[in-house]
Amino acid sequence: MLKIQDVARHAGVSAATVSRVLNGRSTVNPELAARVHSAVRELGYRPNGVARNLRRRQTTLWAVLISDVGNPFFTSLVRGVEDGGRQFGYSVVLCNTDENRAREAEYIAVALADNMAGVIISPADDSTDISALVAAGTAVVTIDRELAETEVDAVLVDNEKGAEMATAHLLESGYRRIACITGPRRMSTAMRRLRGYQRALRAFGLPSDRSLVRHADFREEGGYSAMAALLDEGVEVDAVFAANNLMTVGAVECLTERGVAIPAQVGVIGFDDIPWARLFRPGLSTVRQPTYELGRAAAQLLADRIDNPAKPAARMVLQTELHPRESSSPRAC
Amino acid sequence: MLKIQDVARHAGVSAATVSRVLNGRSTVNPELAARVHSAVRELGYRPNGVARNLRRRQTTLWAVLISDVGNPFFTSLVRGVEDGGRQFGYSVVLCNTDENRAREAEYIAVALADNMAGVIISPADDSTDISALVAAGTAVVTIDRELAETEVDAVLVDNEKGAEMATAHLLESGYRRIACITGPRRMSTAMRRLRGYQRALRAFGLPSDRSLVRHADFREEGGYSAMAALLDEGVEVDAVFAANNLMTVGAVECLTERGVAIPAQVGVIGFDDIPWARLFRPGLSTVRQPTYELGRAAAQLLADRIDNPAKPAARMVLQTELHPRESSSPRAC
DNA sequence: GATTTCCGAGCAATCGATTTCCGAACCTGG
DNA sequence: CCAGGTTCGGAAATCGATTGCTCGGAAATC
Numbered sequence: 001m002l003k004i005q006d007v008a009r010h011a012g013v014s015a016a017t018v019s020r021v022l023n024g025r026s027t028v029n030p031e032l033a034a035r036v037h038s039a040v041r042e043l044g045y046r047p048n049g050v051a052r053n054l055r056r057r058q059t060t061l062w063a064v065l066i067s068d069v070g071n072p073f074f075t076s077l078v079r080g081v082e083d084g085g086r087q088f089g090y091s092v093v094l095c096n097t098d099e100n101r102a103r104e105a106e107y108i109a110v111a112l113a114d115n116m117a118g119v120i121i122s123p124a125d126d127s128t129d130i131s132a133l134v135a136a137g138t139a140v141v142t143i144d145r146e147l148a149e150t151e152v153d154a155v156l157v158d159n160e161k162g163a164e165m166a167t168a169h170l171l172e173s174g175y176r177r178i179a180c181i182t183g184p185r186r187m188s189t190a191m192r193r194l195r196g197y198q199r200a201l202r203a204f205g206l207p208s209d210r211s212l213v214r215h216a217d218f219r220e221e222g223g224y225s226a227m228a229a230l231l232d233e234g235v236e237v238d239a240v241f242a243a244n245n246l247m248t249v250g251a252v253e254c255l256t257e258r259g260v261a262i263p264a265q266v267g268v269i270g271f272d273d274i275p276w277a278r279l280f281r282p283g284l285s286t287v288r289q290p291t292y293e294l295g296r297a298a299a300q301l302l303a304d305r306i307d308n309p310a311k312p313a314a315r316m317v318l319q320t321e322l323h324p325r326e327s328s329s330p331r332a333c
Numbered sequence: 334m335l336k337i338q339d340v341a342r343h344a345g346v347s348a349a350t351v352s353r354v355l356n357g358r359s360t361v362n363p364e365l366a367a368r369v370h371s372a373v374r375e376l377g378y379r380p381n382g383v384a385r386n387l388r389r390r391q392t393t394l395w396a397v398l399i400s401d402v403g404n405p406f407f408t409s410l411v412r413g414v415e416d417g418g419r420q421f422g423y424s425v426v427l428c429n430t431d432e433n434r435a436r437e438a439e440y441i442a443v444a445l446a447d448n449m450a451g452v453i454i455s456p457a458d459d460s461t462d463i464s465a466l467v468a469a470g471t472a473v474v475t476i477d478r479e480l481a482e483t484e485v486d487a488v489l490v491d492n493e494k495g496a497e498m499a500t501a502h503l504l505e506s507g508y509r510r511i512a513c514i515t516g517p518r519r520m521s522t523a524m525r526r527l528r529g530y531q532r533a534l535r536a537f538g539l540p541s542d543r544s545l546v547r548h549a550d551f552r553e554e555g556g557y558s559a560m561a562a563l564l565d566e567g568v569e570v571d572a573v574f575a576a577n578n579l580m581t582v583g584a585v586e587c588l589t590e591r592g593v594a595i596p597a598q599v600g601v602i603g604f605d606d607i608p609w610a611r612l613f614r615p616g617l618s619t620v621r622q623p624t625y626e627l628g629r630a631a632a633q634l635l636a637d638r639i640d641n642p643a644k645p646a647a648r649m650v651l652q653t654e655l656h657p658r659e660s661s662s663p664r665a666c
Numbered sequence: 667g668a669t670t671t672c673c674g675a676g677c678a679a680t681c682g683a684t685t686t687c688c689g690a691a692c693c694t695g696g
Numbered sequence: 697c698c699a700g701g702t703t704c705g706g707a708a709a710t711c712g713a714t715t716g717c718t719c720g721g722a723a724a725t726c
Contacts (some may be wrong), residue, residue: 003683005682013706019685022683028705032705046386046446047683051682051711052684053711054381054387054681056683058484061426074406075403082427086713091428091447093426113382214713252664256612274609280609280614282614340711347717348713348714349676349678353674353714356714360674383713387682389681431726668725669725669726670726671724671725673721673725675719678716678718679714679715680713683710685710686707687706688703688708688712689704689705689706692702693701695700
């Protein structure tokens with residue numbers, strides 16, 4: 001591989017000058033600059049990024065820690081981060097943690113060892129330890145979820161309002177015995193969505209019935225078994241609000257399998273959009289999160305933070321959108 | 334940040350010894366090794382990866398160039414690569430090219446500049462130029478698609494057989510006027526799938542009718558307009574084989590929108606699985622590709638190639654699986 | 667007991683670009 | 697014409713780990 005020295009020799013200047021021309025940090029005689037540029041072009045020189053990173057003590061990499069790209073929510077989010085990062089000259093290292101603390105810690109270690117410029121993380125739980133990153137001065141933005149301890153930039157959606165919208169929509173469509181399948185207690189998003197559900201009931205003058213609330217794991221199986229439990233226990237239910245996309249699918253599968261008609265017998269609405277939800281049988285009503293925009297926003301915040309490490313932590317909250325489809329059609333009374 | 338010298342001082346040995354202990358390249362007195370290990374632990378030392386990369390002239394990064402993680406096909410594939418890479422100690426840099434040659438070239442340049450250990454690429458087209466990578470000795474594996482010029486490791490699916498299976502399935506179900514919506518002519522996958530379709534027709538003793546074959550762009554809109562064109566032109570059609578997931582969705586949308594009953598009036602089968610395809614209205618028949626395994630296989634091949642740059646290029650072909658669902662139910666005659 | 671062999675530790679060079687520092691050249695105003 | 701200031705190029709230090717080479721000392725051999 002060609003080195004900066006080779007270019008310098010070819011252009012008849014010093015390596016320092018080549019570097020200055022290429023990085024534009026300092027003024028260089030235009031004529032020399034032209035010579036350098038043509039030398040670079042002629043030789044096809046490409047600076048060694050690793051050497052540059054070592055010297056600058058900073059890379060152009062971002063680690064993006066999410067639970068699973070397979071989840072359409074994160075897929076689109078990652079795409080947003082990548083597009084945003086590319087704009088600012090960063091590449092994105094994809095880190096699937098599967099909500100696993102050990103995996104998370106492992107990736108944080110990699111980010112640290114490789115001197116990554118920043119980390120965007122959707123923490124597996126509220127107490128995920130990012131102190132090592134903070135200590136090393138690595139820029140961090142949390143996305144979708146917040147951290148209890150540390151004060152860092154965060155990009156969130158208004159979970160409570162979204163859940164409230166979904167529940168209110170069911171209520172307005174005539175459903176009254178609405179179950180809520182939410183996520184684990186230790187996750188802020190799960191709790192916020194539950195609270196939104198409860199708020200909608202309260203606003204409608206309905207008591208909240210604890211037997212209607214289930215905590216599952218944000219996964220397909222979780223939604224399935226929570227739904228199955230509701231049916232098996234004979235809990236009176238005429239609609240379900242599921243707090244994320246996978247659990248919605250799980251619940252729908254359970255209902256379909258057991259021959260429960262949607263929405264005739266049980267109405268369904270889910271948090272998070274699902275690709276092609278309108279092509280489902282029946283079309284699934286959802287509360288769409290602006291996932292791509294979430295990713296873009298996080299990228300912007302991270303880039304800003306890197307440029308200005310001293311600025312106070314920002315907290316962006318984006319709004320959700322209700323997409324009513326057939327699975328929550330107005331109930332014939 | 335702590336340096337190797339600090340550890341060396343603390344353990345009362347030289348930096349070289351610390352390095353040797355940590356990398357196990359050479360034998361070190363067990364007692365010294367223990368001292369080094371405890372020094373590392375006590376100080377919380379973490380080697381600087383960038384410095385190591387510079388010296389070793391190799392990083393632990395892989396670039397994965399695909400058109401779009403948003404496409405479920407690539408989502409799952411990337412996940413496979415990531416899992417595989419992690420096993421061998423590599424991290425994955427996600428590069429969405431959107432089938433765009435310029436973007437592709439850009440990412441190749443980044444991979445080169447950052448000295449990445451390897452590149453897994455699903456080339457935007459048969460003539461994508463990877464010569465710079467080859468020249469630099471960077472390990473390359475193509476995935477899903479092949480390159481015309483360069484001989485590199487490749488992981489593929491048996492596109493022809495898959496398409497043949499899909500078409501044969503439609504024929505066996507009683508469909509006779511089967512349209513084929515395939516991808517652009519310059520893409521090997523598109524042509525292979527078309528050939529499989531033709532082979533099935535021939536095997537069944539049916540003539541191939543050029544008006545039934547459409548080349549679209551492998552995107553949703555492409556599938557939609559190809560379908561629309563077929564209907565608008567009044568071509569007699571009783572089934573469609575769409576050569577990838579997005580075009581299948583597009584075709585289905587077009588049919589649904591125009592009130593054409595699936596499968597009563599037109600049967601549908603698509604190449605590539607679609608998440609939760611069984612929940613669609615009607616359940617979509619598909620030819621599933623082993624996407625995750627494709628990613629894992631590519632990871633394995635790349636890791637092998639890095640360890641042994643001289644070995645002859647491998648070519649792995651995985652098989653597809655037919656998943657018949659309602660959209661291709663047997664035709665009532 | 668002397669010589670050879672072998673092992674392992676440390677010194678120093680190296681990877682390749684960036685950046686500080688210094689001095690030369692040039693400019694400007696008095 | 698000179699002092700003071702400015703600009704700009706180049707030499708060399710630096711980033712932090714790895715590794716080739718050297719050499720001391722212990723073990724082995726005669």
